[in-house]
Amino acid sequence: MSNPGRRQFIRYTSGGIAGAALLAGGWWKWTSMQQPMMHASGLGADADQLLAALGGAGVLGEWIIVEHPDYDQPIVDLTQQLRSRLQLPADGPVPAAQFSEQLQQSIQQDFAAAALLAVQNWQLTRTEALVAVLRFKTAGVSAGAIAQAPIEQQIVKIANWGPRTTTAGTLPNSFGEGFSALWFDADNAPRWAQIEINNRRLFTTYRENRVLVASFQGQREFQQQLFSQPGEYPITLHDDMSNSWQHVGNFVVTEAAANELETTVAAENPAFCKVKNWGSRQTTAGVAKHPQKDGSMGVWIDIDCAPADTRLSVNEQSFKTHSSNGVITSNIPPEMFQQPGELSLSLVSESAGTQLEIGVLVIQPN
Amino acid sequence: MFTNLADGPHSANRQCDLLILGAGPAGITVALETAAKAPDLNIIVAEAGGLEPSSAAELDLYAGDSEGSSPYSLSTTRLRYFGGTSGHWGGWCRPLDAIDFIARQQAGLAGWPINKPELMSHYRAAHQWLDIPDDNYDPKRLEPGLQEKLIDFSGNEWFQNRLFHFSPPTRFGTKYRSAIEQSDSIECLLNAAAVSYEHTDTRLNKVTVGGLHGQQITIQANRVVIAMGGMESARHLLLMQQQGWQAAGLNSPKLARGFADHFGLRPGILQLQADRIYQRTESSTGPVMPIITPTPEALTSEAWQNACMMLQITPAANRLPPGYTNHQALGFLGGDTWSYTVQMVLQPRSNENSRLELSTQTDALGLPRIKLFWEIDPRDYQSAQSIFTRFTHEIGRLGLGRGQLKPLDTKLRRRSASGTAHHMGTARMAEHAADGVVDRNLKVFGTDNLYVAGSAVFPSFGYSNPTMTIVALAHRLAAHLTATGTH
Numbered sequence A: 001m002s003n004p005g006r007r008q009f010i011r012y013t014s015g016g017i018a019g020a021a022l023l024a025g026g027w028w029k030w031t032s033m034q035q036p037m038m039h040a041s042g043l044g045a046d047a048d049q050l051l052a053a054l055g056g057a058g059v060l061g062e063w064i065i066v067e068h069p070d071y072d073q074p075i076v077d078l079t080q081q082l083r084s085r086l087q088l089p090a091d092g093p094v095p096a097a098q099f100s101e102q103l104q105q106s107i108q109q110d111f112a113a114a115a116l117l118a119v120q121n122w123q124l125t126r127t128e129a130l131v132a133v134l135r136f137k138t139a140g141v142s143a144g145a146i147a148q149a150p151i152e153q154q155i156v157k158i159a160n161w162g163p164r165t166t167t168a169g170t171l172p173n174s175f176g177e178g179f180s181a182l183w184f185d186a187d188n189a190p191r192w193a194q195i196e197i198n199n200r201r202l203f204t205t206y207r208e209n210r211v212l213v214a215s216f217q218g219q220r221e222f223q224q225q226l227f228s229q230p231g232e233y234p235i236t237l238h239d240d241m242s243n244s245w246q247h248v249g250n251f252v253v254t255e256a257a258a259n260e261l262e263t264t265v266a267a268e269n270p271a272f273c274k275v276k277n278w279g280s281r282q283t284t285a286g287v288a289k290h291p292q293k294d295g296s297m298g299v300w301i302d303i304d305c306a307p308a309d310t311r312l313s314v315n316e317q318s319f320k321t322h323s324s325n326g327v328i329t330s331n332i333p334p335e336m337f338q339q340p341g342e343l344s345l346s347l348v349s350e351s352a353g354t355q356l357e358i359g360v361l362v363i364q365p366n
Numbered sequence B: 001m002f003t004n005l006a007d008g009p010h011s012a013n014r015q016c017d018l019l020i021l022g023a024g025p026a027g028i029t030v031a032l033e034t035a036a037k038a039p040d041l042n043i044i045v046a047e048a049g050g051l052e053p054s055s056a057a058e059l060d061l062y063a064g065d066s067e068g069s070s071p072y073s074l075s076t077t078r079l080r081y082f083g084g085t086s087g088h089w090g091g092w093c094r095p096l097d098a099i100d101f102i103a104r105q106q107a108g109l110a111g112w113p114i115n116k117p118e119l120m121s122h123y124r125a126a127h128q129w130l131d132i133p134d135d136n137y138d139p140k141r142l143e144p145g146l147q148e149k150l151i152d153f154s155g156n157e158w159f160q161n162r163l164f165h166f167s168p169p170t171r172f173g174t175k176y177r178s179a180i181e182q183s184d185s186i187e188c189l190l191n192a193a194a195v196s197y198e199h200t201d202t203r204l205n206k207v208t209v210g211g212l213h214g215q216q217i218t219i220q221a222n223r224v225v226i227a228m229g230g231m232e233s234a235r236h237l238l239l240m241q242q243q244g245w246q247a248a249g250l251n252s253p254k255l256a257r258g259f260a261d262h263f264g265l266r267p268g269i270l271q272l273q274a275d276r277i278y279q280r281t282e283s284s285t286g287p288v289m290p291i292i293t294p295t296p297e298a299l300t301s302e303a304w305q306n307a308c309m310m311l312q313i314t315p316a317a318n319r320l321p322p323g324y325t326n327h328q329a330l331g332f333l334g335g336d337t338w339s340y341t342v343q344m345v346l347q348p349r350s351n352e353n354s355r356l357e358l359s360t361q362t363d364a365l366g367l368p369r370i371k372l373f374w375e376i377d378p379r380d381y382q383s384a385q386s387i388f389t390r391f392t393h394e395i396g397r398l399g400l401g402r403g404q405l406k407p408l409d410t411k412l413r414r415r416s417a418s419g420t421a422h423h424m425g426t427a428r429m430a431e432h433a434a435d436g437v438v439d440r441n442l443k444v445f446g447t448d449n450l451y452v453a454g455s456a457v458f459p460s461f462g463y464s465n466p467t468m469t470i471v472a473l474a475h476r477l478a479a480h481l482t483a484t485g486t487h
């Protein structure tokens, strides 16, 4: 129970993605290092090793104890209960293969029989709850992670990098398949250098010995998470060969005005004049009408007056607008019109606290 | 042929074999199918709107009060012009499941007086009407690349994969306009809303149609089909009842009661194998949407209402500790896990308190406005919770991930429940007038010549969007009308 890193990890987890991702980085490193046991479970060395290798189970064990204090029992009692649940002999060492097999079976049976425990509303089985608490009591949650951590040092000079910011809900610098990419002007970086954002590795390639490109390719979910939550996310460069890393900067996701607003939708809107006309009202999936350089689609709204901070809201994501001669223009990124469907467009002003509905942009199948 | 009543004076009276009130998917299908099968019949379609979306003043004719447990928009959930609400529908399509037709008292579900096999040939025709080339809803027919992205439920007693298909979506007002225009036997009156009725004991003899333009004509018809959409049809049946027409269907305790809509539920989050697709996607035969549904056996044994689940990849702040879902010793199959928000569409129970009434206020045509009391049966939430809870157990048992439950039946959720513009159940089909308003042929009980087309007649609702079934029923009604002659 006396692990200095533990409390911090738990705080991070409840702090949302930032914490989860940090935990991900730290945990991955720890589990791959095979830490020595802190206490024996009484199931034998084989089973203890298997328990120790159950990364993540320790953290879960602590969650369980917090929410279900009746699980906070001495190791010997937990082991005894686990033995009986897994129908193992009352004492003696348990071979790893048998332990693993019985565990799987018992978890399956628990699910079938609804022998469950809710932990932070997750539906977990009684068996895995016992295992998780036992794992926590015998091996803690993160011993060794910090001791073996890579050293922070300058690896290479980064002359410039970007993009550095986006609005929540908008993918920065995103390409054909809807993945964002960041670039780093870094002369002579090691070829194997990798970029992490918020402790998560990005797919990093090195172009012409000069520019590192780090893409979210293959990490759509993480990308969505990251760019939908306002915050500052550290970017680091890693050289695994020398077990070192350097801080590059912070990527900033700012609040999306439209999502946060208490909006009023009214026919007579005091902040906006009437929309006289707008377009395009229709396109085909994958086709940008009024295409922009980055593949996005330009839309225009003919309106005599609108507040200076007006943004275009498209299915509740909001985008910058430009205004000249009574016409507001804005761009809709390509990933929003790849599939047939409907996008509902409105103008939003945070300062005026109002929203003006424009209409529906129909995306026809191609 | 189109005649626009707003264009000026027309001969005051018309006669026809068949009068159809409303030109949405239901009305247009009945008209064109009947004309194709019986070209000698003289058909009039009276449509409240014109060929273009209606003005604010015309839309105001739909306005009324919503006094149920959560707000419901009476005017934005339906359109009032030629083509009806198909002018902006989304095109999600799926026939009802066979079990949706069966009465299951334990689950509070009435069942239909007809079964699915009776509707099959009409469902096939509906696919053509809705421009859906593929009527196979079994995901096993998907290409291997897509099948790999589904959960393997083979042999599972609780859950199974199914599909939605998508209509382009067919805009009935655009697609079928020229067919109506060119038809020798159909006259479509535009800006011709039904405003009053003359009846004998068993027959609706005359219908007067008019509009804000002030022109009116009276139509004498051998048979009349009301196809004004799930709310407006009930409103007009209530009007006939208010005028003192004693026909059994109009005096059924079920008239305008049991109003239902599919409402969205988000029962929880899954941390599940990466890259599962239960959202709209492209397949080799067009767009499809894989869904997860309980098996019929599970629906029966657990007395669940039918439901389907879609998964939406989601940024989840709260995940299980990293690495946890990779351990084979804990039964996990391995690989990355993503977070998905589960979107559920549940078959609503018929709730007798959920109803439409005529208000004391009138609209600009002098008709009483409607009052809607939309109420979700609390047992709907229990059914949804029970289905999702069992689903999380199956996900766990199969080693695919874990599920997290969210509280479903909270005050806030009830207040903010929102429907999906599927207006169902207000003129239910039944064997007897005690249980419904129309019989198995969609004829109002106690009348000789009054029919209802549209989702008002659904006695129970499944989770599928209604238009495919509306069109299938309209096709079936046309067959009935032609088979039973002109009187």
Ligand SMILES: Cc1cc2nc3c(=O)[nH]c(=O)nc-3n(C[C@H](O)[C@H](O)[C@H](O)COP(=O)(O)OP(=O)(O)OC[C@H]3O[C@@H](n4cnc5c(N)ncnc54)[C@H](O)[C@@H]3O)c2cc1C
Pocket (backbone or CB within 6 Å): B021, B022, B023, B024, B025, B026, B027, B046, B047, B048, B049, B076, B077, B078, B079, B080, B081, B082, B083, B084, B085, B086, B088, B089, B090, B091, B092, B093, B192, B193, B194, B195, B227, B228, B229, B230, B232, B420, B421, B422, B453, B454, B455, B465, B466, B467, B468, B470
């Ligand atoms: C935004 C939206 C999305 C939808 N998406 C889907 C979907 O994806 N899948 C699906 O299955 N369903 C969907 N629906 C529902 C679908 O639109 C309806 O089920 C369908 O249009 C009903 O057809 P109907 O012919 O019965 O009624 P309607 O389409 O409502 O047509 C009724 C017609 O009657 C006319 N009328 C009204 N009063 C009178 C009167 N007094 N006299 C004469 N005529 C009158 C109206 O003007 C109208 O033309 C959606 C609905 C909405 C609002």
